[in-house]
Amino acid sequence: METRTPVLQATNLVKTFGRVVALDGVDLELYPGEVLAIIGDNGAGKSSLIKCLSGAYTPDAGQLLLDGQPVRFHGAQEARAAGIETVYQTLAVSPALDIASNLYLGREERRPGVLGSVFRMLDTKGMRQRSEEQVKRLGITTLQDTTQAVETLSGGQRQAVAVARAAAFGSKVIILDEPTAALGVREGNQVLQMIRDLRNRGLPVILISHNMQHVFEVADRVHIQRLGRRAAVVTPETHSAEDAVAIMTGAKQAA
Ligand SMILES: Nc1ncnc2c1ncn2[C@@H]1O[C@H](COP(=O)(O)OP(=O)(O)OP(=O)(O)O)[C@@H](O)[C@H]1O
Ligand SMILES: [Mg+2]
Numbered sequence: 255m256e257t258r259t260p261v262l263q264a265t266n267l268v269k270t271f272g273r274v275v276a277l278d279g280v281d282l283e284l285y286p287g288e289v290l291a292i293i294g295d296n297g298a299g300k301s302s303l304i305k306c307l308s309g310a311y312t313p314d315a316g317q318l319l320l321d322g323q324p325v326r327f328h329g330a331q332e333a334r335a336a337g338i339e340t341v342y343q344t345l346a347v348s349p350a351l352d353i354a355s356n357l358y359l360g361r362e363e364r365r366p367g368v369l370g371s372v373f374r375m376l377d378t379k380g381m382r383q384r385s386e387e388q389v390k391r392l393g394i395t396t397l398q399d400t401t402q403a404v405e406t407l408s409g410g411q412r413q414a415v416a417v418a419r420a421a422a423f424g425s426k427v428i429i430l431d432e433p434t435a436a437l438g439v440r441e442g443n444q445v446l447q448m449i450r451d452l453r454n455r456g457l458p459v460i461l462i463s464h465n466m467q468h469v470f471e472v473a474d475r476v477h478i479q480r481l482g483r484r485a486a487v488v489t490p491e492t493h494s495a496e497d498a499v500a501i502m503t504g505a506k507q508a509a
Pocket of ligand 1: 271275276294298301303
């Protein structure tokens with residue numbers, strides 16, 4: 255039996271869109287320092303689930319607990335302020351801006367003293383410097399120059415920027431919706447390595463992926479979502495990817 259307090263816990267989440275039931279009473283637990291994968295077929299409710307966790311959706315019913323305390327987020331900003339950072343399936347990067355500006359998008363820092371407080375001048379140099387440190391600390395070798403415009407980056411590099419951004423500011427939980435879907439083998443592996451690094455730094459990660467190989471490579475536990483419900487939670491030690499897919503598709507009942 256698990257006795258630790260989850261960093262993030264959801265109980266009995268319900269989310270409907272008109273007659274469509276996206277979430278039909280879903281529980282989820284994310285424990286300290288783990289990678290929790292969420293798998294499920296298209297439309298199983300994965301994105302809806304993480305949108306409820308990240309404040310993008312307000313669930314119709316159910317409860318969220320952060321470090322054991324009940325929380326209610328009215329919008330993604332509130333969840334971010336509480337330490338939950340999400341990288342959505344549709345990447346929220348600004349192509350025209352450079353890497354450093356993307357990392358600080360929405361939380362630009364001002365220059366110290368009157369230049370910042372009175373003249374509202376941005377601390378461009380400081381943000382650039384801290385971006386470079388952040389990118390280096392995460393071991394993202396694919397990004398070399400943080401003044402490079404994001405529109406000139408490859409798909410994998412853009413994803414790396416989005417993950418770096420989440421890692422820079424997510425103090426409690428990082429949520430990644432399909433971070434490797436559009437990536438080649440090498441870039442996909444780099445994102446997987448970033449996920450491991452985050453976990454090794456003690457940050458728990460929720461990873462949504464259709465890629466069973468990736469899931470079984472990095473996840474500590476696997477939440478299987480099926481038809482708006484949690485069908486099972488398995489571990490790579492006790493279940494194979496084939497077992498998980500069988501539960502996901504309903505070919506097999508969870509043991
Ligand atoms: N904004 C919305 N309006 C109406 N229906 C929605 C909305 N968002 C999700 N749904 C419906 O809720 C169900 C769950 O969708 P969701 O996006 O959570 O699935 P998913 O598991 O993320 O699928 P995928 O693997 O395709 O990303 C689907 O039937 C979907 O059509
Ligand atoms: Mg989805």
